[in-house]
Amino acid sequence: AQTVTQSQPEMSVQEAETVTLSCTYDTSESDYYLFWYKQPPSRQMILVIRQEAYKQQNATENRFSVNFQKAAKSFSLKISDSQLGDAAMYFCAYRRVNAGNNRKLIWGLGTSLAVNP
Amino acid sequence: DTGVSQDPRHKITKRGQNVTFRCDPISEHNRLYWYRQTLGQGPEFLTYFQNEAQLEKSRLLSDRFSAERPKGSFSTLEIQRTEQGDSAMYLCASSLPRGGTDTQYFGPGTRLTVL
Numbered sequence: 001a002q003t004v005t006q007s008q009p010e011m012s013v014q015e016a017e018t019v020t021l022s023c024t025y026d027t028s029e030s031d032y033y034l035f036w037y038k039q040p041p042s043r044q045m046i047l048v049i050r051q052e053a054y055k056q057q058n059a060t061e062n063r064f065s066v067n068f069q070k071a072a073k074s075f076s077l078k079i080s081d082s083q084l085g086d087a088a089m090y091f092c093a094y095r096r097v098n099a100g101n102n103r104k105l106i107w108g109l110g111t112s113l114a115v116n117p
Numbered sequence: 118d119t120g121v122s123q124d125p126r127h128k129i130t131k132r133g134q135n136v137t138f139r140c141d142p143i144s145e146h147n148r149l150y151w152y153r154q155t156l157g158q159g160p161e162f163l164t165y166f167q168n169e170a171q172l173e174k175s176r177l178l179s180d181r182f183s184a185e186r187p188k189g190s191f192s193t194l195e196i197q198r199t200e201q202g203d204s205a206m207y208l209c210a211s212s213l214p215r216g217g218t219d220t221q222y223f224g225p226g227t228r229l230t231v232l
Contacts, residue, residue, distance in 0.1 A: 004159075033218055044120075045160075045208065045223035052218065091159050095219075103148065103212075104173065105221060107159030 002027045004094050006108035013082045014116050020067075021077045021111045023092030031097040034068070034075045035105070040088040048090070051075065053097075079113075087115045119143070121224035123209050129230045130199055137195045138227045142211030149192050150221060151184055152208040153177070160208055166192060199231045 003026045013019035025034070036048040051059045051068050058066050063083075067076045079086055089112050093105040122141045130136050142149050147168050152160035163182070165173045168189040178184075181199075186192040196203055206228050210221040 035220070037223075044225040045210075047220060047222065050218060050220060093159075103165050103219070104150070104162035104175075105152075105160070107161075109157070109159050 140209030
């Protein structure tokens with residue numbers, strides 16, 4: 001069974017600085033998708049960035065980028081120029097590609113990110 | 118393009134009562150998912166619909182839980198004879214397979230408190 005591990009329950013960063021959140025996963029599949037979602041306090045889950053495993057190029061979305069290391073099964077999220085609005089719980093998630101009826105996302109436990117002014 | 122909506126946003130009920138939640142997906146999204154999230158945890162998958170067909174159910178979904186999506190649009194999740202352990206945030210997501218990724222977009226959730 002696939003698993004997702006986020007080893008950092010809490011992180012903090014100074015405003016305008018860079019922070020990296022870690023995620024590792026375990027799978028025997030060769031093709032899959034990986035996601036980072038953000039959940040601000042009392043607000044809904046928002047997609048931050050996604051990565052297709054078959055793509056070697058790391059995904060980027062403005063200030064957010066990933067470091068995808070397929071062999072190491074690692075998928076870290078880098079937030080550059082951190083802003084107060086980045087404070088949230090960040091979840092790493094995995095989904096199979098050739099899923100058939102198995103479309104569920106498998107989630108880590110999350111990392112709570114605080115941004116200090 | 119409105120997002121996923123859920124109703125109610127909060128529900129407080131007494132143990133043993135039945136509750137029903139509604140989810141309206143993003144228009145034209147044919148896939149709809151229910152997840153449950155307890156405090157300090159990541160979401161856990163409950164069930165998934167493609168159009169009106171319920172294609173997957175988690176073993177977490179006991180007989181007290183039932184979900185429907187009768188016309189392939191909105192969905193309802195009913196919990197019968199609620200227990201205190203059912204207290205959680207219930208999240209709905211929808212997706213439309215396009216270009217392969219089939220990204221799930223989430224609603225604001227319904228927070229259930231069972232007293």
